[in-house]
Amino acid sequence: MEPKISLFVSVIFFYFVSLHADTLQTYVVQLHPHGLTSSLFTSKLHWHLSFIEQTISSEEDPSSRLLYSYHSAMEGFAAQLSQSEFESLQKLPDVIAIRPDRRFQLQTTYSYKFLGLNRPSNGGAWYSSHFGYGTIIGVLDTGVWPESPSFDDQGMPPVPRKWRGICQEGENFNASNCNRKLIGARFFSRGHRVASMSSSPNIIQEYVSPRDSQGHGTHTASTAGGTSVPMASVLGNGAGVARGMAPGAHVAVYKVCWFSGCYSSDILAAMDVAIIDGVDVLSLSLGGFPLPLFDDSIAIGSFRAMEHGISVVCAAGNSGPLQNSVANEAPWIATVGASTLDRRFPAIVRMGNGGLLYGESMYPGNQLSNLQKELELVYVISGDERGSEFCLRGSLPKEKVRGKMVVCDRGINGRAEKGEVVKEAGGAAMILANTVINLEEDSVDVHVLPATVIGFAEAVRLKAYINSTRRARARIIFGGTAIGRSRAPAVAQFSARGPSLYSPTILKPDVIAPGVNIIAAWPQNLGPTSLPEDSRRVNFTVMSGTSMACPHVSGITALIRSAHPKWTPAAIKSALMTTADTNDHFGKPIMDGNKPAGVFAIGAGHINPERAINPGLIYDITPDEYITHLCTLGYTKSEILAITHRNVSCKEILQMNRGFSLNYPSISVIFKNGKTTKMTTRRLTNVGSPNSIYSVEVVAPEGVKVRVKPRRIVFKNINQNLNYKIWFTSRKRSPGKDKMSFAQGQLTWVHSGNSSFYRVRSPISVTWK
Numbered sequence: 001m002e003p004k005i006s007l008f009v010s011v012i013f014f015y016f017v018s019l020h021a022d023t024l025q026t027y028v029v030q031l032h033p034h035g036l037t038s039s040l041f042t043s044k045l046h047w048h049l050s051f052i053e054q055t056i057s058s059e060e061d062p063s064s065r066l067l068y069s070y071h072s073a074m075e076g077f078a079a080q081l082s083q084s085e086f087e088s089l090q091k092l093p094d095v096i097a098i099r100p101d102r103r104f105q106l107q108t109t110y111s112y113k114f115l116g117l118n119r120p121s122n123g124g125a126w127y128s129s130h131f132g133y134g135t136i137i138g139v140l141d142t143g144v145w146p147e148s149p150s151f152d153d154q155g156m157p158p159v160p161r162k163w164r165g166i167c168q169e170g171e172n173f174n175a176s177n178c179n180r181k182l183i184g185a186r187f188f189s190r191g192h193r194v195a196s197m198s199s200s201p202n203i204i205q206e207y208v209s210p211r212d213s214q215g216h217g218t219h220t221a222s223t224a225g226g227t228s229v230p231m232a233s234v235l236g237n238g239a240g241v242a243r244g245m246a247p248g249a250h251v252a253v254y255k256v257c258w259f260s261g262c263y264s265s266d267i268l269a270a271m272d273v274a275i276i277d278g279v280d281v282l283s284l285s286l287g288g289f290p291l292p293l294f295d296d297s298i299a300i301g302s303f304r305a306m307e308h309g310i311s312v313v314c315a316a317g318n319s320g321p322l323q324n325s326v327a328n329e330a331p332w333i334a335t336v337g338a339s340t341l342d343r344r345f346p347a348i349v350r351m352g353n354g355g356l357l358y359g360e361s362m363y364p365g366n367q368l369s370n371l372q373k374e375l376e377l378v379y380v381i382s383g384d385e386r387g388s389e390f391c392l393r394g395s396l397p398k399e400k401v402r403g404k405m406v407v408c409d410r411g412i413n414g415r416a417e418k419g420e421v422v423k424e425a426g427g428a429a430m431i432l433a434n435t436v437i438n439l440e441e442d443s444v445d446v447h448v449l450p451a452t453v454i455g456f457a458e459a460v461r462l463k464a465y466i467n468s469t470r471r472a473r474a475r476i477i478f479g480g481t482a483i484g485r486s487r488a489p490a491v492a493q494f495s496a497r498g499p500s501l502y503s504p505t506i507l508k509p510d511v512i513a514p515g516v517n518i519i520a521a522w523p524q525n526l527g528p529t530s531l532p533e534d535s536r537r538v539n540f541t542v543m544s545g546t547s548m549a550c551p552h553v554s555g556i557t558a559l560i561r562s563a564h565p566k567w568t569p570a571a572i573k574s575a576l577m578t579t580a581d582t583n584d585h586f587g588k589p590i591m592d593g594n595k596p597a598g599v600f601a602i603g604a605g606h607i608n609p610e611r612a613i614n615p616g617l618i619y620d621i622t623p624d625e626y627i628t629h630l631c632t633l634g635y636t637k638s639e640i641l642a643i644t645h646r647n648v649s650c651k652e653i654l655q656m657n658r659g660f661s662l663n664y665p666s667i668s669v670i671f672k673n674g675k676t677t678k679m680t681t682r683r684l685t686n687v688g689s690p691n692s693i694y695s696v697e698v699v700a701p702e703g704v705k706v707r708v709k710p711r712r713i714v715f716k717n718i719n720q721n722l723n724y725k726i727w728f729t730s731r732k733r734s735p736g737k738d739k740m741s742f743a744q745g746q747l748t749w750v751h752s753g754n755s756s757f758y759r760v761r762s763p764i765s766v767t768w769k
């Protein structure tokens with residue numbers, strides 16, 4: 001026993017030492033917004049440096065520790081500090097919060113047609129919004145490949161006068177890479193550089209410049225604001241005109257994500273600059289996990305952005321279908337989940353016993369079609385950490401797989417990487433088998449060898465067949481691109497779900513948008529799988545994730561702004577939400593797997609841009625109302641200061657706003673502590689036509705009685721505000737200790753007299769605790 005114990009102790013000791021020795025870590029330090037005026041300093045930078053100066057030893061230059069000095073997204077700075085410096089800094093006056101730098105992840109075209117944007121008659125959204133002309137979409141991501149045809153500026157109007165951004169020079173990137181489409185590009189690498197010192201070098205070159213080394217940012221930026229590119233395809237698949245959602249909008253990229261991840265210090269720095277640069281929309285296809293608002297840099301930076309009239313749109317995350325997985329939950333952010341399109345890439349498996357398994361692939365196999373040979377099937381199970389069943393690197397014995405069709409389970413490594421592993425081991429083809437985690441999700445890839453992905457039910461049948469015979473055989477029949485045959489939109493399996501872990505009084509996600517098998521622009525020096533071994537070159541590739549759903553909404557937000565330049569971010573979000581669809585293109589409820597989707601999967605529903613441009617009524621929210629909302633939730637003074645930079649007295653605010661409800665376009669009711677009634681209010685603003693009459697239609701959640709007053713609202717003028725009240729009475733008992741139950745319904749204001757063109761719908765969720 002002796003040696004073991006001492007070893008244990010020495011490990012602890014080592015950890016202890018490394019924690020207290022002078023290892024530096026990055027911290028984001030938030031300061032009191034009025035601190036500078038009461039200090040002797042004339043510049044923010046000097047003021048920020050003074051904090052570092054007070055905590056480090058006198059021989060050191062404080063500016064060597066400063067990473068960023070923030071000015072607009074947050075009051076404060078990012079710096080490298082040791083544990084003891086962190087502790088002494090915490091005690092200084094005007095320091096309101098210090099957070100360790102966090103690492104976020106990326107949430108990894110036809111969709112414009114699917115969304116009805118190009119409909120010419122009767123105000124297809126593009127025509128009524130002039131394609132988003134005049135608006136600027138800022139994209140925080142992995143950068144951009146400026147030579148992509150999606151960023152060609154032919155036909156683009158001049159750069160808006162208000163634009164103050166730059167085209168930052170760096171590795172393989174200079175001012176000549178920007179144009180009237182891509183009007184700005186910057187990179188933020190200080191947090192990343194500090195963090196990545198220990199990370200291993202990647203095989204693919206990482207450009208220290210706005211140039212995209214990974215493809216993700218080129219893909220998302222072109223989805224939001226890419227120009228029209230005729231005859232686009234991915235090696236022949238999905239051929240058509242590729243277009244962003246707002247093909248007339250300008251794009252500015254802020255590179256904050258690197259191979260090592262996306263650091264909150266860099267993200268804040270980018271938001272800080274973007275606010276001053278003059279963007280109208282910020283698109284963030286990144287995030288991590290649910291966080292309390294006062295601890296969430298994205299929530300804090302986006303509050304300031306919202307105060308400046310900038311719409312912030314974020315991905316909901318890819319940790320679905322787990323409950324409470326939705327990230328980026330602040331009420332001033334538009335949180336976007338992912339849905340499927342009705343475009344398929346069939347690649348069907350015919351087993352030796354004649355059985356057919358539906359699969360999909362973007363392997364360019366059209367030409368081969370039925371000529372694809374029947375091959376011997378093999379599923380190698382190692383059952384250990386080698387992970388042969390997952391086809392991890394180096395796990396497949398060549399003698400077992402050479403010339404065969406190899407079955408690989410989804411999970412652990414990337415889908416396309418599994419194909420490369422099979423190919424390297426001499427395999428001839430691959431079947432990717434979904435597991436109980438992915439079920440029927442069908443994210444396709446441009447595989448490096450003939451391959452298809454099959455759902456979980458099909459995978460069970462395939463494995464039973466392999467088990468049933470000594471010489472299992474199969475072939476893959478590639479069917480090209482098929483449109484309109486499947487039910488869509490449906491919820492993507494991976495799309496993060498509510499209810500919001502830290503802010504359950506706001507229903508999240510807000511909306512869903514296309515995020516599965518999205519084709520968009522790609523760096524011209526990367527293969528379509530982005531594997532280092534993939535030597536093919538393309539201008540477009542396919543990706544899936546809430547990362548892809550987010551820029552759809554960012555682009556549509558730009559369209560709405562272009563049509564209604566005076567609307568606030570809250571008004572635009574209201575328009576997106578109250579007009580969203582809950583039925584699919586077959587007129588049936590949007591599905592989530594094999595059941596109708598709930599509000600925690602789709603929020604208000606699937607975006608409908610044509611209706612969102614002209615919603616009839618909106619629910620608007622002022623910055624002050626968000627603060628009152630935080631007061632009603634019981635946030636402390638210092639937490640509210642950290643989120644909003646405002647020193648408020650909730651006591652006074654709540655006295656002045658008795659019975660306050662945040663004017664959110666969706667409704668979340670929580671019955672707890674045995675309470676059985678809840679009242680909430682809403683305020684409608686008429687943005688449709690004067691002399692409009694609306695009446696209310698309610699679908700009450702099960703076990704709840706809903707009463708609305710008044711039930712009929714008459715607007716005389718445009719921009720007129722009118723209020724209504726809703727009472728919820730629970731007829732159910734609470735589910736008991738430590739249990740929760742849910743129900744859902746909806747409330748719709750229907751315009752009377754005129755073809756009920758305007759239907760202003762709010763989803764309702766009810767939670768018993």
Ligand SMILES: *[C@@H]1O[C@H](CO)[C@@H](O)[C@H](O)[C@H]1NC(C)=O
Nearest residue numbers: 169171172173174175176177
């Ligand atoms: C910018 O880069 C392009 C090509 O990458 C090069 O031709 C041009 O000379 C560069 N311009 C400047 C001002 O460095």
Ligand SMILES: *[C@@H]1O[C@H](CO)[C@@H](O)[C@H](O)[C@H]1NC(C)=O
Nearest residue numbers: 460462463464465466467468
């Ligand atoms: C295959 O057969 C083995 C042994 O008979 C059994 O343990 C396994 O569960 C079977 N697998 C499937 C997928 O049917």
Ligand SMILES: *[C@@H]1O[C@H](CO)[C@@H](O)[C@H](O)[C@H]1NC(C)=O
Nearest residue numbers: 147148149524537538539540
């Ligand atoms: C990509 O686009 C460029 C510019 O439009 C074009 O010259 C090139 O041929 C395209 N590459 C492929 C693989 O289609």
Ligand SMILES: *[C@@H]1O[C@H](CO)[C@@H](O)[C@H](O)[C@H]1NC(C)=O
Nearest residue numbers: 032034094641646647648649
């Ligand atoms: C906040 O404002 C109150 C007065 O309203 C003041 O007494 C207090 O010092 C302020 N707190 C901070 C941290 O500035």
Ligand SMILES: *[C@@H]1O[C@H](CO)[C@@H](O)[C@H](O)[C@H]1NC(C)=O
Nearest residue numbers: 614688689753754755757758
């Ligand atoms: C009905 O509503 C549409 C959309 O706002 C409007 O264009 C049209 O003039 C209205 N018709 C009548 C008869 O009010």
